[in-house]
Amino acid sequence: MxxxxxxxxxxxxxxxxxxxxxxxxxxxxxxxxxxxxxxxxxxxxxxxxxxxxxxxxxxxxxxxxxxxxxxxxxxxxxxxxxxxxxxxxxxxxxxxxxxxxxxxxxxxxxxxxxxxxxxxxxxxxxxxxxxxxxxxxxxxxxxxxxxxxxxxxxxxxxxxxxxxxRQYPDYGFAKHKGYGTAQHLERLAMYGPCVAHRKTFAPVRESLSVRQASGVNEVRALQGACSELYAREYLEQLGWKLLEKNWRCPQGELDLIFAFCDEVVCVEVRSKKAASVHEALRLAGESITREKKNRVRQLAEIYARNNHVDPRRMRCDAVLVGFSEHGERGISHIPNAM
Missing domain, CATH: 3.30.420.10 (Ribonuclease H-like superfamily/Ribonuclease H)
Incomplete structure (x- = not known):
């Protein structure tokens, strides 16, 4: 017993x-x-x-x-x-x-x-x-x-x-206490190690090697992945329920799809880095072109057909994530952006 x-x-x-x-x-x-x-x-x-x-x-x-x-x-x-x-x-x-x-x-x-x-x-x-x-x-x-x-x-x-x-807020230390959780590894990939990291431990050592060897495209890919993580966490804290992450079809990909109240919301995540968070958010907003809006709406219609969702219940939002050169971060949510 x-x-x-x-x-x-x-x-x-x-x-x-x-x-x-x-x-x-x-x-x-x-x-x-x-x-x-x-x-x-x-x-x-x-x-x-x-x-x-x-x-x-x-x-x-x-x-x-x-x-x-x-x-x-x-x-x-x-x-x-x-x-x-x-x-x-x-x-x-x-x-x-x-x-x-x-x-x-x-x-x-x-x-x-x-x-x-x-x-x-x-x-x-x-x-x-x-x-x-x-x-x-x-x-x-x-x-x-x-x-x-x-x-x-x-x-x-x-x-x-x-x-x-409090000293290094980007890594989520208060939540995972430094253990190698999925969230911690994602943040490590995005920002690289900080002073508190153990540089001889394999995931941290590998992160250092990747950042030293990676080119601009890989850094941008890591920034995009972490931006989607921040956007997801932000909306989930508001009570939204994640339905799909990186939903794909032959015509393209939707970053995030949520259920909120009686609506299904497709979320396009855009991120930029600049001297200040305000400037980065402005640039992220400007990156939502007319072509981008049309493509997201088209993909949302395809998702609705494939998943038997009433198109009248669909909407397309944007979440902007801005990074400053000093490591600060800001988020802006724009409903019906597309």
């Missing part, structure tokens, strides 16, 4: 209590951020009081964001000691991710106010530590001390990624 979170947390607490018979002062150690393409790796060391258990001191991957935040607040209030080590992307590239993780653990250990009798470490042995240590596979689900460290490391790193999102 699968245990509930509460039952699992109590079992992890009992595991630590048995160890405390021989090692009264336990320290749990875990890390967050070994796999992402960007941002730091964070290690946490937590010493919990032996007389306190909490239903939320459990594997951070199982907890919801709200539960993690509540557990983090409880740990910071009641733990005997909590320390973190943060190693940035430059050091990760220089030393490799494993050595950087070891460094983060040693930084956190060096700040402890107490000397633990035993270190419980999730899934690894860390060289260069004085107290005896025990590697525990899946330790964040077996030991409450490690679980607490996993929560502190995860919450700390997530907050750092939200701050990086």
């Amino acid at each position: 699968r245990l509930s979170k509460k039952e699992s947390a109590y079992a992890a607490y009992q595991f630590d209590q048995r160890l405390r018979l021989d090692y009264p002062q336990l320290a749990g150690i875990d890390e967050a951020g070994r796999g992402p393409l960007a941002g730091p790796v964070v290690a946490a060391v937590v010493l919990l009081p032996p007389d306190r258990s909490d239903d939320l001191y459990y594997d951070s991957k199982v907890l919801t964001e709200r539960e993690r935040e509540a557990a983090y607040a409880s740990i910071m209030t009641h733990a005997l000691d909590v320390q973190v080590g943060v190693i940035d992307s430059d050091a990760i590239d220089h030393y490799n991710i494993l050595q950087a993780t070891f460094m983060a653990v040693r930084v956190a250990m060096g700040q402890l106010r107490y000397v633990p009798d035993l270190l419980l470490i999730d899934g690894m042995n860390v060289p260069g530590l004085d107290p005896p240590q025990r590697k525990l596979i899946k330790g964040d689900s077996r030991s409450q001390s490690i679980a607490a460290a996993s929560i502190v490391a995860k919450v700390t790193r997530d907050r750092l990624m939200i701050e990086l999102d």
Whole structure:
């Protein structure tokens, strides 16, 4: 029978209590951020009081964001000691991710106010530590001390990624926390790596190679793909439902097709880059020629016939995406543009 979170947390607490018979002062150690393409790796060391258990001191991957935040607040209030080590992307590239993780653990250990009798470490042995240590596979689900460290490391790193999102808003760090999601890879292809990216990680390294080798046409293609992504996200936030992306027929292609209220809307996405966002949006609007309007209307009629849509329910909009030379972005939606 699968245990509930509460039952699992109590079992992890009992595991630590048995160890405390021989090692009264336990320290749990875990890390967050070994796999992402960007941002730091964070290690946490937590010493919990032996007389306190909490239903939320459990594997951070199982907890919801709200539960993690509540557990983090409880740990910071009641733990005997909590320390973190943060190693940035430059050091990760220089030393490799494993050595950087070891460094983060040693930084956190060096700040402890107490000397633990035993270190419980999730899934690894860390060289260069004085107290005896025990590697525990899946330790964040077996030991409450490690679980607490996993929560502190995860919450700390997530907050750092939200701050990086404010500094580099084009990449979506607040949403994916630097992991290699489809959205992150699309943004990476569009903008190339920023300071926070790990240049030695394969997708980032390949992005650098592509940008160095690519010509103007490829850069434009990447800009177009990302512009469609921005347009799609913008309209979906307004409650529109995506029906088709890059719908093709022998006569041509429609960028995006949405359902909104009782209408089916074909969306032509146009993007330009200029000295300012305002200038880029103006140029994008001017690129919608009479020929372009006629072609989009023709394709919309074909889509309506092929999909048994009443033509009176069809309309053709435009979304303009402007990029400045300083990395700023703007979006303008023009209903019935075609």
